[in-house]
Amino acid sequence: MANIHEIARRAGVSVSTVSRVLNQHPYVSAEKRAAVQRAIDELDYTPNRNAVDLIRGRTRSIGVIIPYNNNPAFDRMLSGVLNKSVEEDYTVTVLPTRYDPEKELEYLTMLKTKLLDGIIITSRANDWSSIVPFAGYGHIVACEYTELEDIGCAYIDRYAATLEVFSFLKSMGHADVAFTTARGETSISTRLTMQAYRDVFGEVRPCRCLDGCTTLKDGMDAARHFLEGKVRPTAVYANGDDVAAGIHQFVLSAGLRIPDDIAIIGQENQPIGQVLQLTTVDHQLFRAGEEALRLVTRGSRDKVQIPYRIIYRSSSG
Amino acid sequence: MANIHEIARRAGVSVSTVSRVLNQHPYVSAEKRAAVQRAIDELDYTPNRNAVDLIRGRTRSIGVIIPYNNNPAFDRMLSGVLNKSVEEDYTVTVLPTRYDPEKELEYLTMLKTKLLDGIIITSRANDWSSIVPFAGYGHIVACEYTELEDIGCAYIDRYAATLEVFSFLKSMGHADVAFTTARGETSISTRLTMQAYRDVFGEVRPCRCLDGCTTLKDGMDAARHFLEGKVRPTAVYANGDDVAAGIHQFVLSAGLRIPDDIAIIGQENQPIGQVLQLTTVDHQLFRAGEEALRLVTRGSRDKVQIPYRIIYRSSSG
C-alpha cells in the first residue's frame, strides 16, 4: 500500500498538506486539495490506522469482557454494546474469559498497551483491587454496581428485583420457595439473590437452592432436585428463562400443574419464556449494554441504574 | 507509560537489547537480561502494541462481519469464532452491518488500514466483485460456498439439507408444504431453499412461502398467513427454531394438532425447539465459526464443508 509520502510526491505537495486534507483541516487551497484527492483516488490510498493510533494515542476501539458467549444474559448486553457502538462510531472487541482471572488481567492489559480506549466488564473474575489500577490506562465501566471512584457503571438492581419477586410470591401464599443460581457465592448475583431470599423467607436451605444452572437441561435437573424430597416447594425462581423452561418441562412431565402445584418465575424475558407463558424479570440487559458503551466512550464514571420490569404471565398464578 | 528508551536507560543497555529480551531473542547475556527485566518490573512496563503492530504489519486480530447480533444463527457462528480465537491467541472484533453495503465496505477497509489481519464474512450485503479486491490486503473467509480463488470458506450445504427435509416431508405423504425465509431472494439461503422446494414440489406459490421471518412473533404471523386460505398446508419448514416455535404456538392456539394437522420442522437446534419437541436441522454453525477462524488465521483458502444433521422429534410425525 502506498503511504502518505507517495501521495505527497504524486500531488506535488508536502505530507502535512496531505495530512490536512485527510483530516479535513481548513487552510488548504482548493487546487492542492483537489490534487491530493486525485492522488489518493489514483493510488487507492487509505491511511494506516496503526500509525494514526500510535501517534494519537487513541484507537476508538473498546473491549467487552464477557465470561461466556452464547449465554442469553451476556449476549443481550453484548448486543446492546454493539448496537450503540455503531452510532458512536466505535469498534468493539469481544474478550471471553470463562472466568479465568489470568485471562481477564491479560485483557485489561490491552488498555496499557494502547490497543483499547476502554473496557466494559459485564462480569468479572478478579477482585476490584487488581482491576482498579488499570483504570489509570483507560476507561473502565462495569455492569454491576460499585462505589469505586475510578469505575463507571451501568448496573441493574438485582436485589430490589429479587426482593419484589419473593415478596410477590409470598403475597400469593407461597411459603416454601426454591431458586436457582449460576455460579456460587463468588458471584454478586448469587449473593444478592440469597440476601433477598433471607430477607423475605429467612434461612436458605440447601434443598431449596441449586447452583450451577444456566441451560434448559440444568433447569430440568434442578426441578428433579427440588421435587425429590417428600415436601416439595410451591414456587421456583429461576436465574434465567432457559432454566425456567427446563423446570417447566420437568414439572409438566412429572404430572404436576403450573402454577397450581408449582409456580415458576424466570429472568431475562427470552422468547422461550413467551412461548411457555412464563412470568419473568426483564433486567433490560440490552439497555445496560447500550448505557455501558455510552459511558465508556465518554470516559464517564457515572453510576447509572437500569430499571427492571416484571412481566407477569400465567406461570406464576 | 514508560517506553522502551526509558527501560534501556534504566537498565544501562541499548533499546535493541531491551527489544531482544522483550521478544525472547537469544544472544543476550544473563546479566543484561536480568537488568532489563528488573527495569521492566520496576516501571511496570508494557510495550505499546500500536507501535509493534505498525512495524510488524500484523495485529493478530480478526474481524467478523455479521448482519445482526442477537440472532440465533449468527450468534452460534460468532460463538464458534470466539471459542477458537482464544486457543489460537487471536483477538476478534465484531462488525455488525445490518446488511448495509456501505458499512460492510467500511469494515473491509480495515484490512487495508492494517487494523485487521483477516475478516470472516458470516453473511454479506455486497457482491463478491466488490469484496474480492480486499483479499489483496488480508485474508477473507466466508461462511458460504464460493468458487472464488481468493476466498476461503467454511460453508454449510443448505441445498442438500433442505432437499432432504422436503424429500422427507414428501415421503411422509405431505404434498402441500409451506416454508419461511429471512430476507428475500437477495440471500443465497432463500434462493437455495426455493430451489430445493421446486426440485421436490414444483412451483413455489406465494401463499406457501413467507419472507422476512426471524422472530417468534414472525412465526406466529407466518402461521396465521398460512392458515388463512381455505386449503391449508400440511407441513411447514421454518427458517429457524424461534420462527418454528411461533408457528407451533399459533397452530396450537388455532385448535389444530401437531403433527397430525400440521407438521413443523425448524432449524439450528435451539433450546426452544427441544422444549417443544421440534424436528430441526442442525447446521452446526458453531463448528462453521470455529472452522472459519481456523482458516482465516492460517491464511487458508480451503473450502471446508460443515456437515448438517437432522434431529427428528415429534413435531414432524
Next chain:
DNA sequence: ATGAAAGCGCTAACAT
C-alpha cells in the same frame, strides 16, 4: 553479545 541508526506511516508544532 551489544549498540547505533534507519525506518514503520503518520500528526502537529513551528516556521515561513
Next chain:
DNA sequence: ATGTTAGCGCTTTCAT
C-alpha cells in the same frame, strides 16, 4: 496557505 521537521514507540539490519 504550505512546508520542514521532530517525534509517536517499536523492530531490525548492520556494524563492531
